[in-house]
Amino acid sequence: MNDPVARRYSAGAMLFHWAIAIAVIWNWRLAENAHHAGDKLQAAAIMGNHKALGITILALTVGRLFWRWTHPTPPLPATLAPWEAKLARGLHILFYVLLIGLPLGGWLANSLSGREIDFFGLFTIPALPVGENKDLGHTIFEAHHTAGSIFIYLIGLHILGALKHTFFDRNGGIFRMLPFGKVPG
Template sequence: MNQTAARRYSTGAMLFHWAIAIAVIVNWRIAEAAEQAEMPAKAEIFANHKALGILILVLTLGRLAWRWTHPVPPLPNDLAKWEAVLARTVHIIFYVLLIGLPLGGWLANSMTGRDIDFFGLFTIPPLPVGANKDLGGSIFDMHALGGTIFLYLIGLHVLGALKHTFFDKNGGIFRMLPFGKVPE
């Protein structure tokens, strides 16, 4: 393996990263559209949000399995200690949110007596929890707050990738793309 390949993420990691990134952005836009809609269209739009959330959960679990079985390239050598700590912290929070947000949504749906229709292919049954509309509503509120926090962290992540690519010139975004220059 050449040095550039060792500094770049594997093809599988790239596929998971970009599939999840696109799905998260689309799911955010679906949630925004649902919030602006009136019933019954609102429920139909949220059905897609819920199904895509479950798909994001499955993709994230696949990405974690991939990460545990494939080497991750080291962070660039020129990062300040605080940048390396911030990068690792944000990535950990990403995984927590990528798992926690779909599970929280599923839990809240379960507590409010709703199944999750997976794009008309099959129905995901409620989790085996008791009905509690008030707690379910509170979990939906935390889900929305978590989604907002996630958006800010995504912005920070993108800004960091752009900084490392265009100012530090250490490969930045090209570490997660199959093209571009990644310095040795």
């Protein structure tokens, strides 16, 4: 496999990856800003955007999974140690679990609290038909917050791994997910 394009992700995969990455980081910052907002009304407005962006992340992730199932992904670099390959695969699976589970958990917690989700003022996403249980909703919100924090640390690990592979191992690392840069054969 000497074709350098075959060692890169497809343009669609790159687009999904970076759109989701930006949305996740932005959504984390929204949640942090809401937590530190000056009053409840301001916090609620910020959280409204957080929830709508969470639904967007869910939709993008479903699109990314469909793309992944219909377009081949490049093989991992042959220079990876077996433990690195296992860690990479496991982390990617965990990312998909969190990218689907966090928005669904937030939607479920909202639904249990009797709330719909306003999608950036364009339309309303109805509550799931689960009935109202504010205590359970609160518990799920707490789990959502904890999982979101863990997700941010895992993203940091992912970035460190990409940088290690790019600048220390020199195996293409981050350039596999960018349309430029050298991906060695």
